[in-house]
Amino acid sequence: MKNFSNRYIFLYVSGLVLLIAVTLTLVSLGLKPRREANVEREKMRQILKAAGYESNKDEVPNLSALEFQELAPEHYSIRCADGSLGEVVRVQGKGLWGPIWGYVALSSDRTTIKGVAFSHKSETPGLGAKITDDTFAKQFAGKKLYDADGLFVSVRVTPKGKEGQLSKENRVDAISGATITSRGVDKMLYDGLKEK
């Protein structure tokens, strides 16, 4: 086995690190536009899903035909799948492990939810991650944000059997076993839809 001087070892590692860092930076910069386009496309798909359109991975829908308009940052107007004009707003909050967010499609008078599409970064698979499932999201369609007296109550996410005073139109079932994520969705909707 050869002997290597400390100087050689030091130079060797520095050279290697430099080479790796430079190559990776180049690759990262080169692929950046593609990555950003992906993120953008993902966002559009979520908005469309909230508005009730079946997601189709390859097809980019014709946005002008849907009268898609950005009213304010993260606040859009779009013709929904049921034919009426609606608004889509972004909501964000905290799940158990990290950020959760989603898009909520509202009727044009902002009282009824038409559909939702949630996303999360790192919820537990099979539990909290279920907020992205259709079975959870479909519950929201047609729910009302105001109670019979016209007060804002949002759509609450509560465990089955713990409905309290809430009427059927103001609540959905939480995901069993994922209390904190469900609570996160609950709070996210309340905070996000309150002033809208």
Place this chain on the structure above:
Amino acid sequence: MSLKKYLGPLSSDNPILVQTLGVCSALAVTAQLKPALVMALSVTVVCAFSNLIISLIRNTIPPRIRIIVQLLIVSFWVILVDQVLQAYVYEISKLLSVFVGLIITNCIIMGRLEAFALSHKPWPSFMDGLMNGLGYGLVLIVVAFFRELLGSGTLWNIPVVPHAWYEAGYLNNGLMILPPMALILVGTIIWIKNSKTRRAK
């Protein structure tokens, strides 16, 4: 140099089943076939090319810092793969999340670097890495196949269990999606494989 020499890792010398290496991170991505396949390919690429590079520079690496050099080379390939996944198969890269990064500490890769690449010529090292990666991927895919089929009734996200079965009372086995079943499946595969090899003897 025959190809046969390199085929060991695919069956009789499989890294997961026989050497118990590299179970670490990747079983967590076997709930569905698609991410498992991408994971298998990523590991194969990283393993083959890290082996190649280490073998090319094996005579210049000071032995005292060889672990660090190996880690650097492996993490270089892993980041490269991660970036490419994020750019071209964004959906799946989201599913794999941190597990792509964990390829770095996948013991198969470090194990092959230590045991093979440091003492062999580039081409055999490349083949060795490739075959070990594939042998590893094979197990991932088999496990993912059963987990997705029994757990969600789909394969490659396409429903394969006929609708009539569900009406007749068939239910997906939710347990299959949960992590412990992956381990039990691997245990069962080892069992089947061992009883086969024993019979062959």
Place this chain on the structure above:
Amino acid sequence: MREIVDIFVRSVFIDNMVFAYFLGMCSYLAVSKNVKTAAGLGFAVCFVLAVTVPINYLIDKYLLQPGALSWLGRGFANVDLSYLSLVVFIAVIAGIVQLLEMVMERHLPALYAALGIFLPLIAVNCAILGGSLFMQERNFPTVIHSFSYAIGSGIGWLLAIVAFAAIRERLKYSKIPEPLQGNGIAYIITGLLGMGFMAFLGI
């Protein structure tokens, strides 16, 4: 405060490194033949996690994240170095393990005698890098959260390996079908243990 305790409990029982994410399986299977060595490795993992995760947290927060360099001045606010985080994390881990080994050898010979042999194994243990990567993904608000997560994960790992080693010691005396002996039964037991741990989901 409640959040911190919550993270701790969750990472010990529910998002257990071994049972939920299969992290550190290699050493878990290799060093679980008897309870004493298993506990030794478990403590070493705990220790290294508790040191490396907070350090990597700070590095991530002030050097790597998008916008993390803004303390250097306006011009740096858009720099995103997060693609380098893997290399940096693994280098930090390898470096710290080396450092710990040297410090322990000189100042804490008793501890070194107990944990020393495990330290080199740990640099390539997926649980350690996994700890840092999950920490990065989960975006903990403060360094204390990340510390609580690190300790919790470490204890979870320790618990898993000790429980497994204890079962394995008993296993020597039981009759297992020959093809299932060794690794086969080890995987299946881990799976069953994992199912047991899933009972904690309700907490």
